[in-house]
Amino acid sequence: GKQMHVGKTLIQVFLGVPFSRPPLGVLRFAPPEPPEPWKGIRDATTYPPGCLQESWGQLASIYVSTRERYKWLRFSEDCLYLNVYAPVRAPENPQLPVMVWFPGGAFIVGAASSYEGSDLAAREKVVLVFLQHRLVIFGFLSTDDSHARWNWGLLDQMAALRWVQENIAAFGGDPGNVTLFGQSAGAMSISGLMMSPLASGLFHRAISQSGTALFRLFITRNPLKVAKKVAHLAGCNHNSTQILVNCLRALSGAKVMRVSNEMRFLQLNFQRDPEEIIWSMSPVVDGVVIPDDPLVLLTQGQVSSVPYLLGVNNLEFNWLLPYNITKEQVPLVVEEYLDNVNEHDWKMLRNRMMDIVQDATFVYATLQTAHYHRGLSTGKEKALSLRMMKYWANFARTGNPNDGNLPCWPRYDKDEKYLQLDFTTRVGMKLKEKKMAFWMSLYQSQRPEKQRQF
Template sequence: MSGEWVHPGQTLFWAVWVLAAATEGPAADAPVRNTRLEWSRGKQATVLGNDMPVNVFLGIPYAAPPVGLLRFAKPEPALLWNDFQNATSYPKLCLQNSEWLFSDQHILKVHYPKLSVSEDCLYLNIYAPPHADTGSKLPVMVWLPGGDFETGSASIFHGSALASYEDVLVVTIQYWLGIFGFFNTRDKHALGNWAFMDQVAALTWVQENIEFFDGDPHCVTIFGESAGAISVSSLILSPMAKGLFHRAIMESGVAIIPYLKAPDYERNDDSQMVADICACNVSDSVALLQFLRAKSSKELLSINQKTKSFTRVVDGFFSPHDPLDLLAQKSFKPVPSVIGVNNHECGFPLPVEFPEILGGSNKSLALQLIHSTLHIPVQYLYLVANEYFYNKHSLIDTRNRFLDLLGDVFFVIPGLVTAQYHRGPCRKVLPLHIFWGLAPTFLPLRKCLPKDLN
């Protein structure tokens, strides 16, 4: 096998990729698989430190192209191919603002594959260990990318290293983003949650076809970070995804994160703005939908940059009730899960959202930002100061504690609440806390640590 080393970039919010060689071998070495819909010809990649090649299949369609009448609609099954599908190139990105993507790369100092965008983007990538053959029944891990439901793709995470070293079959998927993934008219004409329905379609494809790639459809773990983790958590709660996976890993995100629920005034403003652009009555859902389906993708991207509120909604199907209500009512089937958070969870948006404290902050400025960001009444700010800023004198320490507070609000507390609701008579939650520095006083650490860690 011949070729040259390719150094992939980093995944959003992840520290570093393991370097891999995405080298395409001769035709005789190219892996071929027959699914229910098509024959797929892939290529092989070599991971540093492991001489055995990984079988790679890129850009496999899991649903029909979501164009025309399928824009803002439930995804349809992938179309039948009459010939070999050449699964050796990364799929195009789902439509997203390229400036935001470049901003992510600049802030995180990462380099993603340079790919164009398209509305026809419902594809997945598969990475299989070299020894996988018919009947292997390897565990399957399905990666859902993050990016605030505005950016991201299946191809920013290279699954070769995980497949090679951990002996699992890795699937990375991509789904509609922004207004394409969440536009809704609050009625039957456009329910919304299209991004989540894409994910259900991808997991359905995995159930129906992954055995042809030597994976076990009865041993599927879904995992993701940020928006991907929120998606994982949402899929656990959804009746539409029941039975499509068996384990879950949520890295920095769960379904009850506060910012996902847009206030009514924002939703009303955005709906009216779209109606004004369409020259339609905001209550005429059919006319709105027809107009938006006739718009070019470029025009829709322009609208997307002006809206704030098109996010997850209670649609009666994917999300029958508010996620917190679903958790409290235990109206879901829990699966063995891992829920994780990181130090300084909200450090990523710091350069954009809070540039004034990038180099540090005094307590007064930090409390002003807390008041304006979290809408904590002024009379209660002293409680925040006592908890987070007591005996903190340096500007850097104060800034870091500000980030800790935001992390607690948006990630830590929702994660703990979600884990608590996952508990049951036959289900145990084993919390493991690893802290560098001080932990919030409201966490009963000594009570919940395993005995051998107390």
Template sequence: MFRCAACITVQTPVGPISGLEETLTVDGRQYRMSTFRSIPFAESTAGENRFKKPIPKAPFLSTFDATKIPMACFPSSVNFEFGGYLNFTEDCLTLNVYVPHRFEKNVSLPVMIWIYGGAFVQGAAADYPGEGISTFGNVIVVTVNYRLGMFGFIQSADGKLPGNQGLWDQHLGIKWVHENIQAFTGNPNDVTIFGESAGGASVVFQSLYPGNQGYFQRVIAQSGSALAGWSVQPSPNANPFISKKGCERAPDPVECLRALTPRQLQDDEFSFWKPVVDRDFLKASPHEIVFGNDSQTYNARNFFASLDILVGANNFDGALNLFGLSFTLNFTDINTFNLTREQFTGFIIPNTISNAIKPKNDIISAIMGNLLDFEYTDWQRPNDSATLWFSTINMSSDSGFFFPAVSTVKGHAALRKGKTYLYELSADPTTHFIPTPNWIQGN
């Protein structure tokens, strides 16, 4: 039997769960709180369950030990294993609950559910400890794992690989919170889901799925939206991957993939995996749901309209694309690399058009190229490398983050039900998470 002197046991609808009572010290002040880690909300996704929708976890037959270090879902590439968490498993659909007290009586706290980012190919709930927000905000924070890369977003044209497994994982985690959070003194009718980057897109995806009705009331999408061009795969994506893994000629390609180990599935060449319009989780594209009037998408649009949403971006979010440009333009130091006007008009603008705008033909592409050149060029210094770099990042920020954010709030506000908010964060941090040019002042 599980025993722990510093633990507190909560009786939940799925059985008893035991977590740790802890003291958090911040700026010399102590905060008492309770943490519950690695609670499984679904069965293992290994073996026959790989690539399928998640199966709800069976109730616990004895007290569950929620004091263990969280494990992570496999990323799409070994190179994406980051954050110091090297223990990966396909039995990864777990969540962590942070409670800002020692279970005082007659308390019903608001709940915030965090969905991490990482381009849908990397990330882990364990990389985002919830103690800070929980204690300072006096809210219960829940962080949720979901499948990534080919494990979470592979789809085949024949339907045998349905796609959006990662979105179904998120939904099941949100549903678990709704059904169990009251045992942790949380209010199941006062829930906000929030996320950043791919997590920001994910919370908007969840707001477009009417099966979440009643599970949350507010959405905070940080630097990401389902309406961003980078967040949706336009067509099934499985065939090239099946071929690369040698399963193309197998009697059953899906079973062939299931027979491979997670390490054999991970592949540096396939580092872009996204949600798809599967006509199940997503009845149509996010744009069609938000701005359309089709009866097939009415329930999704009505649910989206009913929520309060806050969407926004950082003023230099587009600097993320410097990673890709460093490989293409072959530079190692952004502070010394001289960007030419020919590179700006001949590569950066066409690349932006191809990735973000996706024009229907070459004529539209040429027109868009001229418009972007006119809009983003500083015509007093059209050949200056520094201004061209600023133009590059501004164009990337607008196309990948600001335009999707504005589109999301415009569509939501037009539906005239829930409250709508738009923000821009431009504070200059003391440190940057990623290598950043020294001429950037902001986030």
């Protein structure tokens, strides 16, 4: 690795640490396997390639990057690596809390090396791990049978967490104090891992920023249909799923990505029924990694009881509304949100439209999940960033974001209090209560009668 100073704190940085064998050849569409040991000292000073992903992954990386100088990402199917940021500590000092970041990107883009962790590691004295996992077809192809059943991307995440349990002590981290935190698809993954028996014991606290397993994009409902469309575009059509999977396994990574681009994930098509559009490739209910529908699991209490912080980021994924409502429900939404809008006031119209999508997607799913879990910056931006780092690190250390010096973050209980993190931090109650009642009614009407009890 390499060393760097952040203020007076010395940080060790280890880039491109393998947590699995490269998922190539017969290991494509297969569970990750432990990495091969190496002799001597391994160079860990170069950012690893991100996993193969959609062509706009580089732009997304620039957008979320926390590095002062952006470094262009490379992409490869050989991508199961971690980046670790660890404060230097004396051997006699106690081990440090560990925080593992899950990148977002709708399971289509995202990379560990978009992020730089030295500032958080140094200021809050935590060991930071940035993971990445297989994406799109490589991460989530499923034929819903024994030939390609599993959630490869989620299994990669768990392999990374097992690596943390087995190795993080060598970096000064405490394997008994591991907090997961992530945004968007990363937040959904964390929520999903809290429902997976295979992830039990791999972490001790969790933070989801804009995304839970109740968000509709999290689960692919008909994976075989998606797999057959992928196979058709790839020239691998066959009634036998075994032959289909072997054909896809034999293609070059570049060919698979060309097929992924032809799938036109996340691209709106107003000429088609939203229910018929394949929006993404995402986790599936496989009976093992994800044992059942997430709503059923939450309702039955089949979820980890670790302390959990969850919330929504502002104005995230504002293009997702068509995925959440049917065309018959559009007039109801228009009446609820746009009834009093002046048609000549475009700013008001824009803001109301953004409210619609925010409420219909992340806010609703986050509040529903919370119900089941009850029991270059300006000076202001810098202060907000430092405050959020302090909340996150406090939570990683103790399971409580409060320390007596910050505005109190209330526990989410029957009063439904929440903390609004902004330039002015304040406590509120019943986030968007009337709007959430509207969406509850709308979504309940979409469900079959037998499921409405959930």
